[in-house]
Amino acid sequence: MNSLREEYSTEMIILPIIIIIIWYLVCDVFHLIPSYMFPGLTDVANSFVKLVVSGQLFKDIFETLYKVLFGMLLASVVGITLGIMLGWFKLLERLCRLVISILRPIPPIAWIPFSIIWFGIGVGPAVFIIFMGCVFPILISTIDGVHRTDPVLIEAAQSFGASNSQMLTEVIVPSSVPYIVSGLKVAIGIALMCTISGEMIGSSSGIGYMILTSTNLFDTGSTVVGMLVIGVIGIIFDYIFSKIQERIFW
């Protein structure tokens, strides 16, 4: 397995620097692309400073992160609990399998109309869409983790006289942790996508809302700031989960 040090090496900043130089030359020096099509580096820098000074950027980041984490928390609680139950009790899994198979492929944004009808405008729809987007990857990887528990570890616990609940807490759950964390890592990426989509339609705050309103005002600099902020948040989450995965050695 590659270590984080290898994954985040100094070589990786070379390409971004080249892209930034080309971008600067094309948009800012030679003006080959008009700024309403795509902003120059200086436009983006100006918008960034403006958004930081006014405090609007931090407010929007906070709003977006709040929704992402709230939605993820709900999806994790439901996904992990249900996943362990469905993975362990075969009959329950067979009962739920078709419903899950039908709901799973539905893109989370398809729930936007209902989310607005049910929760109005605000935090509710975004959290609901994040939940719908994240719960399935978490659920499926948890079920997978339970199924992949080494049968010998289960038999060993049985020979020590473990009860059903002890089996779940002492063997099944710890053994599934690597799969659960992989599911969470996939889900956090989906959560970011869902949040931005949700904020663009059923919201009045957050990075998604900022991107939408700035585009409407031809403030493409702010649009790109919003997009880059999402990218950076994504990298940070990815780094956090990679760190957690490094600690899970089984």
Added chain:
Amino acid sequence: MTFEIENVSKVFVSGEGKEDVTALKDINLTIETGKFVSFVGPSGCGKTTLLRIIEGFENPTEGTVKDDGEIVTKPSNRRGFIFQNYSLYPWLNVIDNVIFGLGINGKPEKESKERSLEYLESVGLKDFANSYPHELSGGMKQRVAIIRSLINDSKSLLMDESFSALDVQAHTILVKQYSYQIKLSFFPEDLEESRKFLKLNLSIQEIERMKNLKS
């Protein structure tokens, strides 16, 4: 009388188009308390299957296994089982693996840890108490797996080639230290393995003698 194995047969049903496999046919065996029994036979002759049926991991297709008069239907902590491939919990360190069974049965943690340290010391693994299974060699893992079962004071111990990864030295230490505890055991091991036991003079009489010495 401890174990009564009566007319035990086991047939594994194969998939479509394949013939069913008869692993065991009409096995009858009575093993009294204090006996040390080793099953010897070629690979695939059903040694492990019989052992798994005695533990209760699998039910026989026909016949019954009785443990002190009680029909075995599921695994129980009356019967300790040591697996061939260690079966240590990779997320627990050595000491937590050793006390796993004691914890399941509600024994106080502090006492269990003190006891397990004594056991670990006897097999030369005290310094590895806080190591994780992936940091140990095959033989070390097997020693941990063996004392994890021994520490539970089960009425009987079922060993499925449990000594296969041990070197002669560790083998000797374990057998000398703990054979008094082994009231009844099955070693479905290969002939070479059984010879090693003979070399170590581990006869039934010796176990009885060691048992008397300790008690």
